[in-house]
Amino acid sequence: MPEIRSGSATDAPRADGPEVPPPLLEVRGVTKTFGGGRRRLTALDGVDLRLGKGETLGLVGESGCGKSTLARVLLGLERPDAGTVRFDGTDPFALRGKDLLAWRRRVQMVFQDPFASLNARMSAADLISEPWRTHRDVVPGAKAREKRVRELLSLVGLRDGDAHRYPDEFSGGQRQRIGIARALALDPDLIVCDEPVSALDLSVQAQVLNVLSELRERLGVAYVFISHDLSVVRYISDRVTVMYLGKVIEHGETEDVFDRPQHPYTAALMSAAPVLDASYAGGDREIQLKGEIPSPFDIPSGCRFRTRCPRAEDLCAAEAPPLVVRRAREASDPHTALCHFPLEAESAWA
Amino acid sequence: MTTTAVPAAPSADTPALDVEGLCVDLSTPSGRLRAVDGVSFSVRRGRTLALLGESGCGKSMTALSVVGLLDPAAEVTGGAVRVRGSDTLRMSPAERRKLAGPVLSIVFQDALTALNPVQPVGRQIGEPFRIHRGLSRREAREKAIELMTRVGIPEPRERARSYPHQFSGGMRQRLLIAMAVALDPDVLIADEPTTALDVTVQAQIMRLLRDLQDEREMAVVLITHDLAVVAQRADDVVVMYAGTVVEEGPVREVFSRPRHPYTRGLLDSVPEHAVRGRPLPAVPGSPPELSAVPSGCVFQDRCPLVRERCVRERPPLRASGDGRSAACHFSEELARA
Numbered sequence A: 001m002p003e004i005r006s007g008s009a010t011d012a013p014r015a016d017g018p019e020v021p022p023p024l025l026e027v028r029g030v031t032k033t034f035g036g037g038r039r040r041l042t043a044l045d046g047v048d049l050r051l052g053k054g055e056t057l058g059l060v061g062e063s064g065c066g067k068s069t070l071a072r073v074l075l076g077l078e079r080p081d082a083g084t085v086r087f088d089g090t091d092p093f094a095l096r097g098k099d100l101l102a103w104r105r106r107v108q109m110v111f112q113d114p115f116a117s118l119n120a121r122m123s124a125a126d127l128i129s130e131p132w133r134t135h136r137d138v139v140p141g142a143k144a145r146e147k148r149v150r151e152l153l154s155l156v157g158l159r160d161g162d163a164h165r166y167p168d169e170f171s172g173g174q175r176q177r178i179g180i181a182r183a184l185a186l187d188p189d190l191i192v193c194d195e196p197v198s199a200l201d202l203s204v205q206a207q208v209l210n211v212l213s214e215l216r217e218r219l220g221v222a223y224v225f226i227s228h229d230l231s232v233v234r235y236i237s238d239r240v241t242v243m244y245l246g247k248v249i250e251h252g253e254t255e256d257v258f259d260r261p262q263h264p265y266t267a268a269l270m271s272a273a274p275v276l277d278a279s280y281a282g283g284d285r286e287i288q289l290k291g292e293i294p295s296p297f298d299i300p301s302g303c304r305f306r307t308r309c310p311r312a313e314d315l316c317a318a319e320a321p322p323l324v325v326r327r328a329r330e331a332s333d334p335h336t337a338l339c340h341f342p343l344e345a346e347s348a349w350a
Numbered sequence B: 001m002t003t004t005a006v007p008a009a010p011s012a013d014t015p016a017l018d019v020e021g022l023c024v025d026l027s028t029p030s031g032r033l034r035a036v037d038g039v040s041f042s043v044r045r046g047r048t049l050a051l052l053g054e055s056g057c058g059k060s061m062t063a064l065s066v067v068g069l070l071d072p073a074a075e076v077t078g079g080a081v082r083v084r085g086s087d088t089l090r091m092s093p094a095e096r097r098k099l100a101g102p103v104l105s106i107v108f109q110d111a112l113t114a115l116n117p118v119q120p121v122g123r124q125i126g127e128p129f130r131i132h133r134g135l136s137r138r139e140a141r142e143k144a145i146e147l148m149t150r151v152g153i154p155e156p157r158e159r160a161r162s163y164p165h166q167f168s169g170g171m172r173q174r175l176l177i178a179m180a181v182a183l184d185p186d187v188l189i190a191d192e193p194t195t196a197l198d199v200t201v202q203a204q205i206m207r208l209l210r211d212l213q214d215e216r217e218m219a220v221v222l223i224t225h226d227l228a229v230v231a232q233r234a235d236d237v238v239v240m241y242a243g244t245v246v247e248e249g250p251v252r253e254v255f256s257r258p259r260h261p262y263t264r265g266l267l268d269s270v271p272e273h274a275v276r277g278r279p280l281p282a283v284p285g286s287p288p289e290l291s292a293v294p295s296g297c298v299f300q301d302r303c304p305l306v307r308e309r310c311v312r313e314r315p316p317l318r319a320s321g322d323g324r325s326a327a328c329h330f331s332e333e334l335a336r337a
């Protein structure tokens, strides 16, 4: 029987013994609402996240569950209404002036749409070096900048000659590489990738995923990787966080979350994703959800998943579900879920 | 013999839709381009054929040519599209319109733009019954409510009065499907019907399509770029690349032993087959622009097996007698590898 505590899905116990260095990123209880009165919408509701240096955290959940809003909070573009964000132990929202500028360069973003996110009138070299106009001291001097642009181009698998070409002369995958090179220009510690390969062709997607993995090996960059493609998330992530209507409902190591999900929503999500094996009888193992995601203006009482949950009972409407903790290899980051009736590890529902 | 508006439905073993050598040209500012180059396939009632291919390879153009809804910039320049024994490309526009609904029907990816934003959905769904069956407004409304119930819209009687923007993406897709199956078509073409939807909603829509297909014995042409959807949903697959068919056959066989290097490359590059921490076997480069499709083999720039003959001579789509075909000079090598 898993241990049950109160709290939220990534509320990890503090490890005993010697002082542990703070994780690269630690988010606690972040809440963000939009609008007011009857049109008030809670996009993030007490979200916790943690991420170590050089790690990749996959973020999944249905459309509108708050993934991009969370990404904007991590980038400092959106100030949370409540909760804390700590980057290497410091609160980016408390920074001003030079300190803020210094922090900004450490967290970068790669967007979904390589077409819309690049200025069509700038060459690849201009696009990659543009961040240095604000952050002047990262690469000082014109010569050094030229050299660094070439290095960055080669890092993402483009050629020197590409430096003077414009976005519309590149394919989608190449444009996405320019976006990545641009994000790398400031030597960030964390890159937030919001659906970075969704707009790419399958045969090109693999190239971009390879570039991202290679950079992680070579430069130790950490990623928050948002995607609706579960096979991509499984391939790239060390840990996975699952969100539903603004709340983290499950978190754990990739294998645990995919192969031994505890939360009924995670289990349904995993089972609904089509798999390549043509001999697989998809319909047999699929956990069918009723209905659709409730309106974010009208979040159900108790457990927010109860309107679609095949395991829901009266208790689920009456009381907010507790945090269930299952032991993981790393005690500081266990496999957690928010549910009254979590799935047992062994009995993936037949 | 009297000429009926719509010829009789096909029997079980003649194809419900037979496309042969379809060519579509596009007029662009930089000249005429061939977007679809000799595409052939056929599908029987009750069966599902997947048209698989990456962005821009001509899937939608093929579909639009079949239902006669091509953009004015595009023109069918060759081939045949046969339903119920006649070539629709030789019909008058009026004759063709009679087929839309009772014989051929299409569901588009983008449900929001495909529905009329200023008309209540009940009226839109009922429209085919008024046009093709001459039902009264009230009768059509009842039919619409019946269909909305069938595709799982809760409180259909009230919701029939709502406008498209008042529905979620998944519900709008259900409405489109309701409209498309209203007149029991022989062939339903679904162009990326779930790409814009979430995983769990996608699964619901796919289930709905399958149930409707079984119940009405429709032939379904499913257009997608998602290999997993093809694996789970289709009987046969046509793999397209740069406006041409490069491989064709039963899904299980094509996916387990591809005979075209492109199909092979696609299957290998899927993260599902990969081990975390190991690089994905990516196909280098990207699909060619329409204006730069090479004259020999369309895949030559990216093919690991390319040699001189591939540059000189375009490989025809060759049938190998076991229900499969491939367009590669050296597909036997791939079969052996």
Ligand SMILES: Nc1ncnc2c1ncn2[C@@H]1O[C@H](COP(=O)(O)OP(=O)(O)OP(=O)(O)O)[C@@H](O)[C@H]1O
Residues within 6 Å of the ligand: A034, A035, A041, A042, A043, A061, A062, A063, A064, A065, A066, A067, A068, A069, A070, A296
């Ligand atoms: N600036 C804003 N003003 C009002 N509501 C907003 C704003 N930004 C986001 N929202 C709402 O917050 C919720 C979360 O949105 P968010 O974009 O974070 O979702 P998401 O998980 O990224 O979805 P998707 O997968 O579709 O990208 C949604 O209901 C959205 O409509």
Ligand SMILES: Nc1ncnc2c1ncn2[C@@H]1O[C@H](COP(=O)(O)OP(=O)(O)OP(=O)(O)O)[C@@H](O)[C@H]1O
Residues within 6 Å of the ligand: B026, B028, B035, B053, B054, B055, B056, B057, B058, B059, B060, B061, B062, B071, B073, B225, B290
């Ligand atoms: N109206 C148009 N004018 C010019 N080019 C067009 C037009 N419509 C389509 N094309 C081009 O024709 C080719 C085939 O397009 P089509 O829409 O059939 O591709 P597709 O396989 O459906 O791709 P996707 O997966 O992106 O929907 C593409 O290269 C596209 O850019």
Ligand code: SF4
Residues within 6 Å of the ligand: A263, A264, A265, A303, A304, A305, A306, A307, A309, A310, A311, A312, A313, A316, A321, A338, A339, A340, A341, A342
């Ligand atoms: S708390 Fe209840 S409704 Fe919520 S996920 Fe668990 S079983 Fe389902």
Ligand code: SF4
Residues within 6 Å of the ligand: B260, B261, B262, B297, B298, B299, B300, B303, B304, B305, B306, B307, B310, B315, B327, B328, B329, B330, B331
């Ligand atoms: S014909 Fe040649 S270039 Fe084309 S797919 Fe076959 S081996 Fe490759």
Ligand SMILES: [Mg+2]
Residues within 6 Å of the ligand: A067, A068, A069, A194
């Ligand atoms: Mg988003």
Ligand SMILES: [Mg+2]
Residues within 6 Å of the ligand: B059, B060, B061, B191
């Ligand atoms: Mg298309």
